[in-house]
Amino acid sequence: MTNPTSATPLLSARHLTCIREERILFDELSFDIGPGDIVQIEGPNGSGKTSLLRILAGLSRPYAGDVLYQQDNIVEARDAFNADLLYFGHLPGVKSELTAEENLDFNLKISGYSGFNTREILGKVNLTGFEEAPAGHLSAGQHRRTALARLWNSDCRIWILDEPFTAIDKRGVAELEQMLLNHAAQGGCVIITTHQDLSLEENRQYKKIRLEYQYT
Numbered sequence: 001m002t003n004p005t006s007a008t009p010l011l012s013a014r015h016l017t018c019i020r021e022e023r024i025l026f027d028e029l030s031f032d033i034g035p036g037d038i039v040q041i042e043g044p045n046g047s048g049k050t051s052l053l054r055i056l057a058g059l060s061r062p063y064a065g066d067v068l069y070q071q072d073n074i075v076e077a078r079d080a081f082n083a084d085l086l087y088f089g090h091l092p093g094v095k096s097e098l099t100a101e102e103n104l105d106f107n108l109k110i111s112g113y114s115g116f117n118t119r120e121i122l123g124k125v126n127l128t129g130f131e132e133a134p135a136g137h138l139s140a141g142q143h144r145r146t147a148l149a150r151l152w153n154s155d156c157r158i159w160i161l162d163e164p165f166t167a168i169d170k171r172g173v174a175e176l177e178q179m180l181l182n183h184a185a186q187g188g189c190v191i192i193t194t195h196q197d198l199s200l201e202e203n204r205q206y207k208k209i210r211l212e213y214q215y216t
């Protein structure tokens with residue numbers, strides 16, 4: 001295994017190619033993501049953003065190429081990589097029959113956390129007063145906030161977030177953006193997809209990667 005230094009990228013894509021239904025979504029895609037980076041994956045519907053995030057998270061395999069965690073292939077560094085990865089997907093594991101508090105408690109415990117204060121965390125995502133509501137009775141945005149609450153109690157450096165702002169109101173988006181900036185300032189990195197315009201453009205370490213698959 002490589003000995004990481006402060007200059008070692010946290011996550012690297014090396015010559016990634018993804019083919020779906022005989023269509024090449026991206027080919028020979030390479031980039032490095034280091035501590036402090038916030039990277040937005042852009043592109044039209046169906047261009048392969050989710051496919052790329054799933055490959056970066058090790059949830060699916062590319063047609064060709066590799067993903068490296070601190071210069072080691074994620075397949076070989078799987079345990080260390082998984083311990084440093086927070087993946088937030090399209091269906092982010094909120095069970096309708098559990099309350100907001102039970103969902104958060106469950107999600108944090110299966111990620112190995114203990115000693116957290118669920119009420120305090122839910123307060124940070126503006127769910128005070130809704131802790132005991134079944135998630136199935138929450139609004140779409142509140143449901144999403146229940147899922148996102150785990151970001152407020154994460155010590156993973158790599159955050160891969162697929163459309164985290166869906167159904168979130170303006171204030172919530174601003175709070176989440178601030179959360180991403182704080183995470184990056186503390187040496188973490190964020191890889192995110194969203195169809196929303198973000199106000200992170202000013203940030204020195206904010207980058208965009210555009211996937212350009214064109215329908216024919």
Ligand SMILES: Nc1ncnc2c1ncn2[C@@H]1O[C@H](COP(=O)(O)OP(=O)(O)OP(=O)(O)O)[C@@H](O)[C@H]1O
Pocket residue numbers: 020021025043044045046047048049050051052
């Ligand atoms: N497991 C799969 N098997 C076959 N085809 C797939 C699979 N996953 C995705 N695709 C196809 O790959 C293409 C890219 O899908 P993907 O979800 O990565 O796009 P996206 O850029 O995230 O789209 P959106 O902006 O709509 O969320 C789509 O045409 C989709 O049908």
